[in-house]
Amino acid sequence: MKKLAFTLCLMAAPLAAPLAAQDFSEGSEAKTWNLYAEQPARFDAKVVDILCELTGDCPENCGDGRRQLGLLRAADDALIFPNKNSQPVFSGAAEEMLPFCGKDVEVDGLMIEDPDVGAKNIYLLQKIRETGASEWTKANSWTKKWAAANPEAKGKGPWFRRDPRVKGHIERDGYFGLGLEVDQEYYEENF
Amino acid sequence: MKRLSILLAVMGAAASPTYAAEQGERIEIKGELIDTWCYFSGVMGGPDAVVGSAHHTCALWCSAGGIPVGLLGEDGKVYMVLKIDGDDTSASGDTLLSLASHQIEADGLYYERDGLNYIVVENVVSDNGITYRNHEDYGPVPGFALPEPKE
Numbered sequence: 540m541k542k543l544a545f546t547l548c549l550m551a552a553p554l555a556a557p558l559a560a561q562d563f564s565e566g567s568e569a570k571t572w573n574l575y576a577e578q579p580a581r582f583d584a585k586v587v588d589i590l591c592e593l594t595g596d597c598p599e600n601c602g603d604g605r606r607q608l609g610l611l612r613a614a615d616d617a618l619i620f621p622n623k624n625s626q627p628v629f630s631g632a633a634e635e636m637l638p639f640c641g642k643d644v645e646v647d648g649l650m651i652e653d654p655d656v657g658a659k660n661i662y663l664l665q666k667i668r669e670t671g672a673s674e675w676t677k678a679n680s681w682t683k684k685w686a687a688a689n690p691e692a693k694g695k696g697p698w699f700r701r702d703p704r705v706k707g708h709i710e711r712d713g714y715f716g717l718g719l720e721v722d723q724e725y726y727e728e729n730f
Numbered sequence: 731m732k733r734l735s736i737l738l739a740v741m742g743a744a745a746s747p748t749y750a751a752e753q754g755e756r757i758e759i760k761g762e763l764i765d766t767w768c769y770f771s772g773v774m775g776g777p778d779a780v781v782g783s784a785h786h787t788c789a790l791w792c793s794a795g796g797i798p799v800g801l802l803g804e805d806g807k808v809y810m811v812l813k814i815d816g817d818d819t820s821a822s823g824d825t826l827l828s829l830a831s832h833q834i835e836a837d838g839l840y841y842e843r844d845g846l847n848y849i850v851v852e853n854v855v856s857d858n859g860i861t862y863r864n865h866e867d868y869g870p871v872p873g874f875a876l877p878e879p880k881e
Binding site: 572574575576577589590592593594596598602604605606607617618619620622623628629630631632633634651653656657658659660661663681685698699702704705708709714715716717721722725726729730 | 752754766767769770771772773777783784786787788790791792794795796797798806807808810812813818819820821822823824827828830831839841843844845846847848850859860863865869870875876878879
């Protein structure tokens with residue numbers, strides 16, 4: 540009976556002390572963004588459609604690019620939410636992960652954990668590869684995909700100055716979103 | 731022995747959790763639709779500066795760029811928006827883009843997973859537009875969001 544109790548204690552220990560405290564920085568080659576709460580993190584995971592994972596609403600191919608995708612970390616089953624790809628141009632990570640929908644992968648990037656703002660398991664994806672593959676895929680393809688989808692917006696300057704939808708909103712509501720007259724007032728007072 | 735087997739089976743199941751899809755908890759919440767990356771990462775400054783009218787243009791850029799949109803509730807929590815008014819385009823969707831920086835009242839289903847809050851907004855009860863006029867304090871955030879006037 541003593542042996543049984545000991546065995547049960549050993550089995551219960553991992554339940555009482557979750558794996559959240561694990562250090563996933565080992566082997567990471569992630570480049571710093573000099574963010575307050577960043578930590579390098581390289582880990583194995585499965586690419587999932589987050590809405591499907593939470594609600595059971597599961598279209599083909601993770602929604603074909605419509606939906607936000609997540610990483611179900613192999614070590615502890617935690618759902619990691621990549622918010623950002625590796626390009627410093629206001630671009631997300633879902634497009635970068637879509638080719639890996641439903642697959643087991645290895646990823647490298649920066650984890651953001653800042654309890655002051657509720658940031659938990661937020662991730663900046665820098666590179667990804669299918670489990671067992673030797674070559675990494677850099678998570679920097681968003682602008683090329685945007686250019687292919689918006690040929691009419693070809694021109695000089697970054698994508699976000701040329702995006703037709705963004706331009707439409709700004710032309711209608713101004714840079715502060717409060718109307719063109721508010722922008723004008725700001726210009727007159729500050730320039 | 732039979733009792734022990736059952737106990738071990740229960741403990742084994744708990745040790746390797748599987749998260750079956752859940753119903754979600756119905757909630758009504760009022761808050762601002764924000765760009766989560768700037769809010770969580772601090773890349774553009776503190777949380778007060780990366781919301782509202784000051785950050786509106788950046789919120790448009792981030793939403794169009796596929797960065798997740800969150801609903802910053804009056805309770806101070808960020809709810810990651812996975813679907814809104816029947817539109818599941820949570821990555822660069824038109825519905826979320828058109829509501830960037832707006833204060834809304836949302837009726838939906840709430841989920842919590844591994845420290846993050848999620849919401850499926852079934853109904854935008856009210857859209858109050860941009861109510862937080864913090865550009866008067868911060869100017870545009872980032873500063874280059876507002877182009878300098880041409881000479």
